[in-house]
Amino acid sequence: MDLRFRRLLPLTRAALHLLLLATLVLPTHTESMPGFIKSPDDQTGISGGVASFVCQAVGEPKPRITWMKKGKKVSSQRFEVIEFDDGSGSVLRIQPLRTHRDEAIYECTATNSVGEINTSAKLTVLEGRTCPTNVPHMPCSLAVTPTYAFPQSQWKLKGFSC
Numbered sequence: 136m137d138l139r140f141r142r143l144l145p146l147t148r149a150a151l152h153l154l155l156l157a158t159l160v161l162p163t164h165t166e167s168m169p170g171f172i173k174s175p176d177d178q179t180g181i182s183g184g185v186a187s188f189v190c191q192a193v194g195e196p197k198p199r200i201t202w203m204k205k206g207k208k209v210s211s212q213r214f215e216v217i218e219f220d221d222g223s224g225s226v227l228r229i230q231p232l233r234t235h236r237d238e239a240i241y242e243c244t245a246t247n248s249v250g251e252i253n254t255s256a257k258l259t260v261l262e263g264r265t266c267p268t269n270v271p272h273m274p275c276s277l278a279v280t281p282t283y284a285f286p287q288s289q290w291k292l293k294g295f296s297c
Contacts, residue, residue, distance in 0.1 A: 168252065169194035169245035173224060175256035182234045182263045188256055190243035191224030198245035202227045205239055234260045 175188035192198045202209045202216060202225070209216070215228040229237055242255040 165195065166247075166249045167195045168250045169198035169247055171243075171245065171252065171254055174254040175227070175241065175243055177257045177259075179259040179261065180229075180232045180237075181261050183231045185228065185230040186232055186237070186258055186260075187229075188227040188241055188243070188258075189224065190227070190245070190254065191219065192245035192252070193223065194245065194247045194249065196247050197222055198247045200225045201244045201246070203242040203244065209241075229258070232258075232260045234262055 169192045171190070171192050173189055173191035175190050178186050178188070180186040188202075190200055190202075192200060200218075202214075209227065213230060213233075215230070217226045217228060219225060227241060227243075237258060238260050240255050240257050242253055244251060244253050
């Protein structure tokens with residue numbers, strides 16, 4: 136009986152070592168909730184310009200990123216969603232910006248089989264650049280004398296050199 140116990144003991148230790156080694160070496164597959172590693176930032180843009188929001192998440196299985204505006208999935212020719220090559224995130228690009236139409240809160244959602252998380256950013260769109268109306272008009276002229284080294288210029292205001 137003692138011999139059998141001694142004979143089984145080395146096998147049990149070997150099996151235990153093999154099990155321990157397999158646990159350390161072989162990857163384990165555990166699922167996890169999505170988590171953001173890059174959230175979109177609030178932005179201010181100018182009408183006619185461009186705005187870009189970045190959203191990136193991790194999780195197991197890999198989360199799917201979707202973009203929403205006012206509770207609806209973004210869909211327009213002016214909205215472009217560019218996915219990262221590794222599938223971990225995307226960029227929402229809006230062009231050209233329209234003042235009242237595009238001002239909103241944009242929501243990024245990361246979803247996998249374990250769950251769903253959301254983050255958001257606000258877009259403010261300003262009117263296009265316009266000249267102020269209260270600046271007085273000051274007539275002036277520019278004279279350029281071509282040379283080989285550097286062009287020379289001289290500003291004149293009502294005949295006086297500036």
